[in-house]
Amino acid sequence: MLSRTADHLFWMSRYTERAENTARMLNVLYETSLLPQSASTSEAGWQGVLSISELVPAYTALHGEITQHGVLDFMVKDENNSSSIIACVKAARENARAVRGTLSTEVWETLNQTWLESTRLIREGAFDRDPGEFFEWVKFRSNLSRGVSLGTMLQDEASHFLGMGTFLERADNTARLMDVKFHAVERDFFGAASARDQEYDFYHWSAILRSVSGFEVYRKVYRDVIKPERVAELLMLREDMPRSLHHCVSEVMGSLRHVGTSPNDETLRHAGKLRADLRYGRIDEILANGLHAYLTQFLDRVSQLGAHISREFLIP
Structure with a gap:
């Protein structure tokens, strides 16, 4: 192509x-x-x-x-x-x-x-x-x-470039949404909360979930009250969640394999490392090290992945 x-x-x-x-x-x-x-x-x-x-x-x-x-x-x-x-x-x-x-x-x-x-x-x-x-x-x-x-x-190279663009954009957006919305709550979301804080938190976290069509998914997966650490886990590490970071990066990697990228290619290697971090990551470790720092690094790596794709496939 x-x-x-x-x-x-x-x-x-x-x-x-x-x-x-x-x-x-x-x-x-x-x-x-x-x-x-x-x-x-x-x-x-x-x-x-x-x-x-x-x-x-x-x-x-x-x-x-x-x-x-x-x-x-x-x-x-x-x-x-x-x-x-x-x-x-x-x-x-x-x-x-x-x-x-x-x-x-x-x-x-x-x-x-x-x-x-x-x-x-x-x-x-x-x-x-x-x-x-x-x-x-x-x-x-x-x-x-x-x-x-x-x-x-036809499910050929054209469809794979369409999928690559869709899921790279979706991963970027989900990470940006989480980074901004999680920091909109000023108090430590693991600390004690008043009844008013809890009421505000419910609308805040449910709004984040609804923006990615994840409210019903959360109820199905966790069957519990909405907790920020579980919202983060759902939107980052669950591969079966269509708008999670893990799912998006997996789809991008699958498309890269179909357009003829060799296993030793730098673009595929970069995508594979990013997917491995999401596949084997634990939400408690991510939160302990700082969610903002993790998402900032993720956005940088997604941007680099986009640059690799552009250099290898898109620039004449």
């Missing part, structure tokens, strides 16, 4: 996944904002969304004070923000158009229609009337795109 084609497929899937992840975070935060809370708590929540994507400086340069309305506009409708939903949908569509002949007709039509419909919904004010419904629509279109790709495309 031409490196140019692989590059378009890789970034098409990354932008589609990024649009969905942004919609997930904004939807949970929007629903949480409807609960009684102080102005400072609300502002911290919206600032957290910007922090996950490292967009606080870019936002403040344009809008100044962090407000719900400002963040929603910036993260949904601003085409100059490369991480906004509309910008990601457009970029996914443009990458798909560049490799139209490699995709099935259904995949192209799905991505093209998503772009046309998203611009129409924003132009006609559907997002402003009901942000929650718009976010659910974005999630549905992303899931539809993945399903159509799996159901209509």
